[in-house]
């Protein structure tokens with residue numbers, strides 16, 4: 001008789017961001033409901049990282065499940081070139097109404113990385129089309145992460161993820177997330193800059209590091225002064241995670257392009273949207289077919305994805321998801337403070353529903369504290385799924401998480417930190 005499927009994984013699967021030479025045994029997940037994952041051995045684990053920050057309302061949300069089933073039975077997928085359909089049109093309308101002002105055009109793609117590729121290509125091309133061909137440079141922030149495709153890698157911080165691809169990546173200059181540093185960088189390079197890209201309010205993969213509202217505002221002002229586009233990557237922060245529907249709202253700015261994915265479908269299906277200003281769209285509208293935006297994916301505007309995104313937006317509005325995340329973050333944070341009085345040995349911060357504690361270390365993804373934290377998670381948080389980023393332990397659970405479940409997350413985080421310090 002063959003081994004169970006989870007034991008056969010090691011023979012055939014190659015997992016993302018996994019060192020197969022040292023990695024621990026995988027969790028065999030057989031189901032998920034609400035905030036909880038169900039494992040093959042009957043155990044349950046609270047999904048305190050929302051399955052890579054995607055699961056917005058909770059797993060298996062009935063309204064989202066129903067939207068998928070209904071749409072699949074009506075129109076599953078049709079090419080989005082030369083065809084259109086109601087879920088895509090309604091979703092683009094809803095996104096334009098909900099997003100920061102002026103983002104009236106939606107280009108659909110598949111995931112966070114492709115949402116970023118679309119933004120970068122469109123901004124670069126739009127600058128060239130208005131005659132500014134010298135704008136061949138992108139500006140980004142140190143610590144930024146925007147995905148793993150080539151354009152997204154180029155604007156991401158190369159250390160440690162993309163160093164080996166350096167010779168293949170286009171030129172990008174970077175400043176720390178600091179208004180004065182950004183000002184100096186743009187003074188030097190602004191005239192050659194096509195676009196500046198950043199994750200507003202919080203950089204996810206960098207270890208949930210702050211990008212303060214004044215930095216986001218400075219980026220907006222500097223882009224205006226130097227004629228560059230501003231791209232906000234809200235792939236992680238979108239749809240309430242930081243306590244406002246979009247993180248840009250906390251800085252009171254509108255970008256020229258906004259990248260959304262993950263929570264867009266409530267985390268149920270891969271779909272992304274890059275929202276643009278009308279003026280970027282107009283740079284491509286012409287009677288010359290050679291000036292179209294030469295970009296598209298097989299599943300652009302996927303009908304089932306758009307339908308579940310519409311259902312997710314309904315839930316965001318009905319439940320006031322940003323307020324829920326704010327309450328969840330406040331509760332986890334308060335309980336953690338009570339369990340682990342602040343003795344200065346760990347840094348703490350919170351962005352809406354995201355609660356972060358950082359051990360001393362170089363802060364990098366490969367920090368030596370990382371394996372220690374991971375081992376402590378296995379031993380001291382057997383019922384809560386936590387996934388440290390280097391020396392950073394954080395929680396970012398779905399919006400259905402109850403106050404009691406928040407307490408459980410905090411208790412497990414405190415136990416992990418006590419063991420790993």
Ligand SMILES: Cc1ncc(COP(=O)(O)O)c(C=O)c1O
Nearest residue numbers: 111112113145146147204235236
């Ligand atoms: C801010 C940000 N941008 C882009 C991405 C890439 O998204 P995906 O993994 O869906 O390609 C991520 C993924 O974590 C992200 O956090």
